Amino acid sequence: MAPQGGAAVQGQATTWLQDLRSALAQFVSTEERLGISAALVALALGIAVFLAPRLVSRATAEFRTRVLAHPRVPDAVTDAAWLFPATVVVRTLQLAVFVGATLSLLLLWGYTGLAADLTEVLAVAVPNAAKLGATVALFAGALVGTNVLEEKLDSYATASDNINAHQQGIVFRVLQLVVLLAVGMAALTVWQVRIGGLLVGAGFLGIVVGMAARQTLGSLIAGFVLMFSRPFELGDWVEIDDAEGIVTDITIINTRLSNADGETVVFPNDRVTNAKITNRTKRNRLRLRLDVGIDYEADIEHAESVAEEALSGLQFVEEVPKPQVMPTTFGDSSIGLQLRFWITNPSAPRRAQAKAEVLRNVKLAFDREGIKIPYPQRELLAREEADGFQLREDRRSRPVEKSVSED
Numbered sequence: 351m352a353p354q355g356g357a358a359v360q361g362q363a364t365t366w367l368q369d370l371r372s373a374l375a376q377f378v379s380t381e382e383r384l385g386i387s388a389a390l391v392a393l394a395l396g397i398a399v400f401l402a403p404r405l406v407s408r409a410t411a412e413f414r415t416r417v418l419a420h421p422r423v424p425d426a427v428t429d430a431a432w433l434f435p436a437t438v439v440v441r442t443l444q445l446a447v448f449v450g451a452t453l454s455l456l457l458l459w460g461y462t463g464l465a466a467d468l469t470e471v472l473a474v475a476v477p478n479a480a481k482l483g484a485t486v487a488l489f490a491g492a493l494v495g496t497n498v499l500e501e502k503l504d505s506y507a508t509a510s511d512n513i514n515a516h517q518q519g520i521v522f523r524v525l526q527l528v529v530l531l532a533v534g535m536a537a538l539t540v541w542q543v544r545i546g547g548l549l550v551g552a553g554f555l556g557i558v559v560g561m562a563a564r565q566t567l568g569s570l571i572a573g574f575v576l577m578f579s580r581p582f583e584l585g586d587w588v589e590i591d592d593a594e595g596i597v598t599d600i601t602i603i604n605t606r607l608s609n610a611d612g613e614t615v616v617f618p619n620d621r622v623t624n625a626k627i628t629n630r631t632k633r634n635r636l637r638l639r640l641d642v643g644i645d646y647e648a649d650i651e652h653a654e655s656v657a658e659e660a661l662s663g664l665q666f667v668e669e670v671p672k673p674q675v676m677p678t679t680f681g682d683s684s685i686g687l688q689l690r691f692w693i694t695n696p697s698a699p700r701r702a703q704a705k706a707e708v709l710r711n712v713k714l715a716f717d718r719e720g721i722k723i724p725y726p727q728r729e730l731l732a733r734e735e736a737d738g739f740q741l742r743e744d745r746r747s748r749p750v751e752k753s754v755s756e757d
Contacts, residue, residue: 383458390458394451398444406443410436485537492533496526520577520602572619573602581627587697589628590617594698610698635668636696640708643684645722650677650685653721660715661691666704668692684724 449472456465500522507518538545577600582588586597588607593615595607605622607615617625630636644653654675661673671692679686689712693704716723 386458387455390451390454394447398447402443402447403440406436406440481540484540488533488537488540492529495529499525499529517577517580520574523602568620569603569618572623573600575623576600576605576619577602582629582632585631586629587631589630590622591625593617594628594630596697610702630696634696635692635694636701637690637692638701638704640689640691640705640712641678642687642689642712642716643681643723644687644716645724646685648685648721650687652719653687653716656715656719656721657687657689657712660711661689661708664704664707664711666693666700666707668694683726 449468453465453468456462456468503518503522503525507513513521535545582597584597584600588594588597590605590607593607593609595609595613595615597605598608598614599606602619604619605617607617609615642657644650654677657675658673661667661675662669667673668691673689673691676688676690677685678688689708691704691708693700713723
């Protein structure tokens with residue numbers, strides 16, 4: 351395809367060159383050639399120096415006023431106007447004028463061979479320059495198009511609660527990739543590259559890569575699943591399997607948590623989708639439990655009321671819902687009470703602070719009321735038929751009864 355097109359262009363250029371040579375052949379005298387040469391140089395200078403800049407400047411002003419300033423034109427198009435500076439257009443027109451004038455002068459003064467060589471160079475360079483310009487225009491259009499898509503997506507995300515920041519980022523990256531692939535295929539078409547063979551090769555390459563990177567592809571698909579299922583978002587305090595922390599990043603490959611110790615835990619997305627996920631900030635409040643034991647001789651109802659009073663008025667414990675104190679177990683050395691209370695804006699540091707505050711206040715309240723928190727202890731009882739417990743010394747000092755056999 352490319353050689354045939356180049357031959358056609360060269361043939362048209364040769365025909366035009368012959369016509370121009372025939373038109374200038376009638377001027378045979380030196381005076382006539384000097385006059386025409388001066389006229390050509392003056393005309394080229396007038397067009398290149400005076401006419402071209404004014405025409406381009408006027409066209410640029412009209413384009414900005416009538417097109418870019420229109421309210422329906424997105425801001426991204428206006429911002430990308432710098433990609434097509436007027437100076438480049440002016441210089442291109444000036445170059446074309448000077449090349450045309452030079453070619454005419456060569457033919458006028460009989461340098462036919464040099465003019466033919468210049469024409470051949472132009473026959474190859476001009477189509478390639480046009481293809482290069484079309485390629486640059488395509489990629490500039492892709493840049494403008496992705497900026498427009500980003501603006502539209504931002505507007506939709508701002509006005510809707512159905513898409514979060516993570517989903518917005520993934521959707522934009524996918525749309526950006528689609529636009530770039532489409533522009534790349536169009537650019538290959540401009541340069542007359544056969545896309546069919548590339549697609550077949552890409553298909554085989556995709557199969558090989560898919561077999562070699564099943565884990566990565568699984569994480570990639572799981573990333574899209576997480577994007578739409580939305581079990582958590584950035585900034586949530588979650589527990590995934592045996593690790594907990596704040597969600598700091600969600601990519602299409604993995605999810606990152608930052609735990610209370612300042613460590614970063616990275617989970618592949620395929621593991622996240624198959625794991626047990628506990629989101630502690632979804633409802634913006636969390637109930638905590640703290641167990642305490644009281645002596646068996648203590649009044650349970652009085653201990654409950656003391657503990658409930660100790661849970662009121664604390665900095666980190668919410669008054670609504672009301673904290674609860676519930677008897678739970680008969681322990682080995684104590685009766686178990688469970689303190690249940692709520693915190694808001696839950697996080698690992700806030701949970702630790704709330705538990706520490708509750709523990710201090712309940713301990714002070716129990717000490718003030720004389721409610722004993724017993725140490726672990728055991729009570730050993732001996733069976734009655736075994737004559738209770740006996741110390742080894744006592745057993746040794748006890749006289750041994752001997753049986754006297756009768757004769």
